[in-house]
Amino acid sequence: MSEDILRVSDLSTRFFTNEGQVNAVESVDMTIERGEVFGIVGESGSGKSVTALSIMDLVESPGEITDGSIEYRNEDLADAIRDDHPHAVDGEFVDLLSVPETVHSGLRGTSFSMIFQDPESSLNPSLTVGEQIAEAVEVQRRASSRPRSGRARTQGVQYSLGSYIASTILPSKKFVTEESKTRAIELLELVGIPDPVKRADEYPHQYSGGMLQRAMIAQALAGEPDVLVADEPTTALDVTIQAQILDILADLQERTGMTIILITHNLGVIARMCDRVGVMYAGEIVERGTLEDVFVDHVHPYTEGLLGSVPDLEDVGGRLEPIEGNVPSLLAHEMGDGCYFADRCPRAMEECLHKPPDIEGEGSDEHVAKCYLAEHPYDESQALPEGYFEDRTMGEVTADETSSDETTEEMRGDD
């Protein structure tokens, strides 16, 4: 295909909570190519949203990116900061975790944009939709008015409290200009909102859920980003509206050539949109590859379980083949050293008590899985005895389940 735009390696994000350290994202590796749709699929608490937030530099206290690198290909940026931070630049790539945080966060809106799961709470209820989109336009306009300026590149758009106070009296000092407002209306039209002029002056509560998600997309497009991170963009929507939104995303991607990182728990959405997929479980990408690698040639029992859990619309099957057990705790001290899926895995073997590395699987050359089954077939003689994990944890279950559950909930909040 084409060149890489984003190389994430060994990314780890942790939350330091009262119950202990939560390993929300653990040593995630992935490369994303320019102009593709890369899917991240997983259940709640699998760390998929935190991965997205890490890329956007939106992880907030008590969370923190503790390790790894996120390399972003951008020639201009590389040139602008090569002198100050030579160690962070590798050819056209800039490691966003080795440069000052202002550089990373300054890319928001112009290089990276994001749309969120719940469009209703992701827009400010007391400002008009048009105004909010115009703000995003303005960020882009101000940043690109000084394309080569090092300050713009490394600091993002500046606006002081003084200017803000002045703007409450002097209209000429307002952050959002008339041109940006006009552009906002064009963007609304672009995403298929009827009567954009009138709609731009309306408030979020006057929009339907589908319309709001369109507006969010318009806002994300305002900065003409290289990479659009879509975090469960259709989860809160009905299927007919979901189809509309996916259509728009696919259409816009085709037109602008932007790269999309699509995060969802819905395998159907992945199938419809993505070129390549990573499956996340307990903070790790347990299997990744092309759509076909994951959907057809999958080796990881978790991927298999996930696929087996979805009732098929086309065909009435008998029983579903669910994964037994529950989503695991992400508390560092409860996670153990082995494969995190072993306790729910129907084919866990003795070697699974040691963490498997990324192992190449069948299919395309990008197909890897964190599972020994990619190396050799299941060996029944090596199987862990039934109830192995229950016996081992029986004594502590009572005490621990509470905290792990609360942690999972907390993580859900971040999802």
Place this chain on the structure above:
Amino acid sequence: MISDRVKSNLQYAFWESFLPKLGMILLVTIVLMAVFAPLIATHDPTRTGHFNEDGAQYPPLGFEYTSEIATGGEIVEITVESTNEHILGTNKIGQDVFSRFVYGARVSLLVGIFGVVLALIIGVPFGLIAGYYGGHIDDGLMRMADIMLAFPSLVLALALIGVFGQQPIRVPDPIVKAGLAEGMPETIPIPGAVIIVVALVTWVWFARVARGEALSLRNAEYVKAARSFGTSNRTILFKHVLPNSLTPIIVLATIQIAVIILTEASLAYLGFSGTTLSWGFEIKQGQSVLRTRPWVAMVPGIGIVLSVISVNLLGDWFRDALDPNIEGGERGG
């Protein structure tokens, strides 16, 4: 290893846990002081006439002041020195300031606690029923609450005092009765009217909060589930709605204790509390001699501030720990 962000989190956690501890220590001290007042006080707080040989008030320990006295038609300036006998000095009519400070805690706490309990008894059932059943009962309550809110609570309290009168109820002091302390007042004056009055101006806040909770709980799925297998409304109210409304009510109750302590002090300051053994009344006493003998007004004020702070600290702690989303309610003072 530990980043600055994490470190500041830890510091904050310490700060946050320190304040409630401070509040707890303060409150326990004040409660002990109130309960064992006869043992702690050095003099009968109601006994007057503790003056020095010149007929002047004593200043607190370690202080002295100049006073003018008339002797034989002549005005002389004398220096009044403190005495170990009265560590916080005496007031205008020669009562021991320290003893009155100790006894003052009783009235504040009694009114605060009983006032809130009474307000809870009136407000919570009313609010729960109104919120749970909705409709006309609810409309009625909300209109009534509107009317209550239109009265400034202190003004309403003053008007009500006019109706109820100010006679305190006198109950025997168990510690004195048991003979553990001598020379102390034999009864505790409980300002019953004040308790009723503060409850009457406070209950509406409890009703509002309870109503809000019941209103949201009546549509909770577990309440619907209970209804689906035929649970009676009364059982639902007792078993589901009440227990699940308690958190914000507890927080509000704590905050309201502080509010009531301030209201009582204000009433006493204006001379409408029914007992003279109140910090507010004592401040009023001190006002006329503020320039020359400021300790008389200062000491009881510190008592009020400390007790209200201690209760507020606990309230904040509850609120943070339990996180109910309620407004603080109207505060007096």
Place this chain on the structure above:
Amino acid sequence: MSMPKFLLRRTLQGIFVIWGVVTVLFVLRAVSPGDPATLMLGEGANQELIQQVRAEEGLNDPIFVQYADYITDLVTGDLGYSWRSNREVEAMVIERIPATLELSIAATIVAISIAVPMGVISATRREQLSDYGATLFSLLGISTPNFWLGLMLILVLGVWVGIFPTGRRAVGFGEALMTLVGTGSPGELLTWLEYIALPALTLGTYFTALITRLTRSGMIDELGKPYVKATQAKGLPLVLTRYKHVLRNTMIPIITVLGLQMGTLMGGAVITETVFNWPGLGQRFVDALGIRDWPLMQGIILFVAISFVVINIVVDALYTYLDPQVSVE
């Protein structure tokens, strides 16, 4: 629903509230001990005279007739005469309004201008020294009875430091302003400022503390909302996220709370006026209460209740303008 209809609706509700207040007052007066005629004439008046007054005032009528008369009088704007001074209650209330109004407005200005910046600093610099300072200040502020605070301010700033006068208010704002306009001399206005400083500070401290707390906690809540993350995701400068988005949304609910706190402000004014011997409604109310001058008390409470209702209608109307989610429905 349109704005006029909304106002009509709220006015209807307001009239109901006023009716409730008036009725409560009537009941209070009816059940309170003491015979009005005796109170009017003073202890020891002769029995014949008392009976005569009772008849004149309709005190011998059935209670419902008395209630009807009372409501009729109020509806026609007749607040009656003070029992003690025999002056018209209306005049006695009106002459005291300016002083109380000056004090309340000054206190509100003091409160808002200190509290909002303090709350913002506290919320945006959490866990730093300024946050602890603001938290401690607001804790003290809501825990200090204002009569005591007033006395301490008089003692420290008035007596010991001596920068503020401690006597009774010397001049009203209106007169001071007229002097300034008429003669160009700001002297009286400065005097007015000197005299109002301590009372306004006393009355305002509690509100400063309250608004600081509300702003801080409201802003912290608001900062945690998803749209804040979204504004950051689109690269909006922090200043705009903080002030244009977050602070604005924080202040919207606080305005309502302040409307409801009008009662507290009036209660505080009663005390503050007593402490500073401030010639306002509060002081008059306490005087009236001391001698059970019911018509005067009623007049003052009625005035306060009506202002409360009006202010809250205004606040609600303002709210629909500030918060687009709340339509006038």
Place this chain on the structure above:
Amino acid sequence: MTESDRGDTATSETLLEVRNLTKYFYERDSITDRLLGQNPVAIKAVDGLDFDIGRGETLGLVGESGCGKSTAGETLLRLQEPTEGVVRFDGENIYDLGSGELTKFRRNAQIVFQDPFSSLDPRMTIGETVRQPLDVHNWPRSDGNVGVERSDKQLRTARVKELLNRVGLSGDQFDRYPHEFSGGQRQRVGIARALALDPEFVVLDEPTSALDVSVQAQILNLLNELQDEFGLTYLLISHDLSVIRHICDRVAVMYLGEIVEIAPSEEIFTNPRHPYTEALLESVPRVNIDEKDRDIETLTGDVPSPRNPPSGCRFRTRCPKIIPPADVDLSQEEYRAVVTVLDRIRGRELDVEGAREFAAEESDGDVDDATVVDSILTRMLDVDLSAQPPHRERVREAVTAAVEGDWDRAEETLSTYRSLCEKVTPELQPGHTHPAACHLLDQPDDVERAIRDAEATAPDPAND
């Protein structure tokens, strides 16, 4: 889920009969509103449902959010009082039941809710939660059994433990609180509570939508097993078509408070008759690597508000198969575009000012009405009507009228384009095994008559 259960229920014994079930909510209904002369606004959440559920079968009620499916579920359990309609359970109208009979009904009909977090009282142990129905109904005495060797309490505790074990939890977890459990486990507790009194009928209100897929599959399997074991009858409410297909025998599709189609599951999924059902099925992304290449036609627009549902067929505002009048020879796409203009004119929603602003910006100056009309037409009609000059002119005329402010004339100009679908409400064919409320299909006699009447009074476009 045996083969014989599928298909027409008229043959199997009917447990629940729903006739004309209607539930409106009213807004602006306070005393002050009445004083001000405001009429209450009805939200037509559920508007005239008719269906039967046979004993032992699973009926699916599927639809998008806001279509009224959950309200229907709660109303037919009498958790809300209906505005109109009859629900017969075992032949008796549940809205006429006296308190004794109602108690009996409450034993027999239970509900499992969507949200496993809010459906359990956080202050009750799960044991208490499951025991609650037993306490309320004074079990086992109400069954005529009195414990001889064991007290009621012991019997109840034993029953609760048995239930917890049956739904896949451990009886030892009796004393734990809900927050100690994961979503899937809590949903199991909810199911155990619903089964405590051995009901015949259970409403499953989105029982798996809050769960992760792997856990969802566990719960679906459990529900299937329990149905076989206890002979339960289910009403499954869901927005998820694959879940519906997986466990339902028959399916009713709801749109804006009405059932638009009802048929055996297999029929609905392989041969949908109503355009809405078709669109719904098409919209679901398949878990399949060929999904990318599947062409789907997405529905336009949003679900209209139930406060003011469209006249006639409620789906007509989004329907890809709306029926043009006989004399309008436009393609579906072209006709849809014209109808959209008509609908917006009728709702006075055409944004003339916006278009004027837009046009002004493009031409940098003042604009005449003709330019505004052009601007509106180019923006609104994403279909080129130039191949249809008479229609194009007609639309242009109407928009011009609207721009000039004469909305009535604008509406009148386009009135000949009014579809049959908005004039006459289609109905489900009674007695049919696969009824669907659509004018494209044969309609009952009274509807056919209404259609003829409507056509007779329609103005002839030629004379207009």
